[in-house]
Amino acid sequence: MYGRGLRPLSLATxxxxxxxxxxxxxxxxLEAEQGFLQKIFYVHVPLAxxxxxxxVLGGVLAIQYLRTRDARWDLRSYVAIxxxxxxxxxxxxxxxxxxxxxxxxxxxWSEPTLVSFLIVFLLYATYQPLRFSIEDPERQSRYxxxxxxxxxxFVPLNFAAVRMSTAYxxxxxxxDTSNLPAPMALTFAVSLLAMALLWATxxxxxxxxxxxxxxxxxxxxxxSGELQxxxxxxx
Amino acid sequence: xxxxxxxxxxxxxAGAYVVVFALVLIYVTIMAVRLSRIERDLGExxxxxxxxxxxxxxxxxxxxxxAMV
Numbered sequence: 001m002y003g004r005g006l007r008p009l010s011l012a013t014x015x016x017x018x019x020x021x022x023x024x025x026x027x028x029x030l031e032a033e034q035g036f037l038q039k040i041f042y043v044h045v046p047l048a049x050x051x052x053x054x055x056v057l058g059g060v061l062a063i064q065y066l067r068t069r070d071a072r073w074d075l076r077s078y079v080a081i082x083x084x085x086x087x088x089x090x091x092x093x094x095x096x097x098x099x100x101x102x103x104x105x106x107x108x109w110s111e112p113t114l115v116s117f118l119i120v121f122l123l124y125a126t127y128q129p130l131r132f133s134i135e136d137p138e139r140q141s142r143y144x145x146x147x148x149x150x151x152x153x154f155v156p157l158n159f160a161a162v163r164m165s166t167a168y169x170x171x172x173x174x175x176d177t178s179n180l181p182a183p184m185a186l187t188f189a190v191s192l193l194a195m196a197l198l199w200a201t202x203x204x205x206x207x208x209x210x211x212x213x214x215x216x217x218x219x220x221x222x223x224s225g226e227l228q229x230x231x232x233x234x235x
Numbered sequence: 236x237x238x239x240x241x242x243x244x245x246x247x248x249a250g251a252y253v254v255v256f257a258l259v260l261i262y263v264t265i266m267a268v269r270l271s272r273i274e275r276d277l278g279e280x281x282x283x284x285x286x287x288x289x290x291x292x293x294x295x296x297x298x299x300x301x302a303m304v
Contacts, residue, residue, distance in 0.1 A: 037244040040251045047255070090258050094251040101247035202262060209266055212273050219280060 003208040006201070013201045016194035020187070028187040040098040042187055046195035047091040048117060052155055054084030054199060055124060059152020062145035074141040075210060076203075077148050081127055083203050087195075088121045116162045123151055 024042045031038035058081035065073035095114060096106045108114060130147055134140040180188065 035240075035244055037247055039248045043251055043255055086258060086262060090255050093254045097247050097251045097254070101244060198259070202259075205266060209269055209273070213269070216273055216276055216280070220276075223280065223283065 003204075003211075006204050006208060009197070009201050009204060013194065013197040016190065016197050020191045020194040023187040023190055028184050029181065031184075034102060037098070037101045040094060040101070042191040043195075044091060044094040044098055045188070046192040047087050047094060049192060050195045050199045051084045051087035051091050052117075052120070052159065053196075054080050054087065055120065055155050056152045058084065059149045059155075062148035062152070065141065065145045066149075071141065074145065075207060077145065078131070079203050079206050079210070081124060081148060083199055083206065085121070085124055085127075086202075087199060088117075088124070091117065092121060112162045112165045116158050120155055120158055123154065127151070 020042070024039055028039075028042070030036060031041075058077045061073050061077035061080055065071075065077055095117070099108060099114070100106050127144065127147060131140055131144040134143055
């Protein structure tokens with residue numbers, strides 16, 4: 001069920017990444033101030049954007065779960081948040097590398113964008129411990145959905161708060177892409193698309209694996225039920 | 236701040252891209268391990284399904300000529 005379309009999606013992701021890397025290293029011009037170091041922008045910013053969008057999407061899928069009580073929406077919400085956490089780790093590490101090259105420090109606590117992203121990341125880092133500390137599956141899904149919705153609403157609020165803050169040390173991306181030269185804007189758009197496709201592919205990959213595991217468990221339960229039933233009948 | 240020379244900036248750029256690919260590689264490796272576990276479990280289940288169940292054994296014994304005597 002979840003595996004349908006995985007192959008074309010994987011191929012599209014591979015093609016988009018090949019194109020993105022080609023554009024980053026052979027087409028996009030060097031930025032005047034940062035030079036070659038600015039190439040990190042094409043991987044760090046898409047990672048952060050896709051991660052934050054994934055968190056919000058996790059909240060939207062959780063709403064759908066609470067509306068329908070269909071476990072598939074819970075699975076989708078869980079996988080979206082799980083994958084966004086992994087992408088968040090990538091965004092934090094690449095951001096630190098960029099900060100070190102650009103500012104000479106691995107981390108700058110006075111920079112609101114960095115700190116706000118860390119806060120969002122740490123908030124979502126509590127999602128899995130919260131979820132798996134509850135044994136009852138129904139309650140687990142319900143509590144996780146409420147968490148995903150509340151935290152998902154916090155992400156755009158946090159983003160808006162940072163935008164309204166006075167410090168503008170960190171490069172602005174959304175809304176300022178029109179200021180980028182056309183080749184840079186195109187490269188950034190393709191990189192963002194490639195990252196979003198990678199996120200979608202890995203989510204689908206994980207959902208397929210989890211669904212296969214659940215089916216296997218159901219089959220095993222049915223099999224053991226049959227054996228017990230047959231045993232009872234036999235005796 | 237002036238732009239870093241290519242040989243200096245190169246290691247940071249390479250580091251950032253290597254981190255992303257390493258993350259993806261680690262994730263795919265973990266998923267591959269999980270999938271191989273699913274495959275193994277499925278194989279065991281299939282083996283069990285093909286093997287005659289324990290509850291069927293007494294029934295066979297009963298069906299054997301002379302068993303009721």
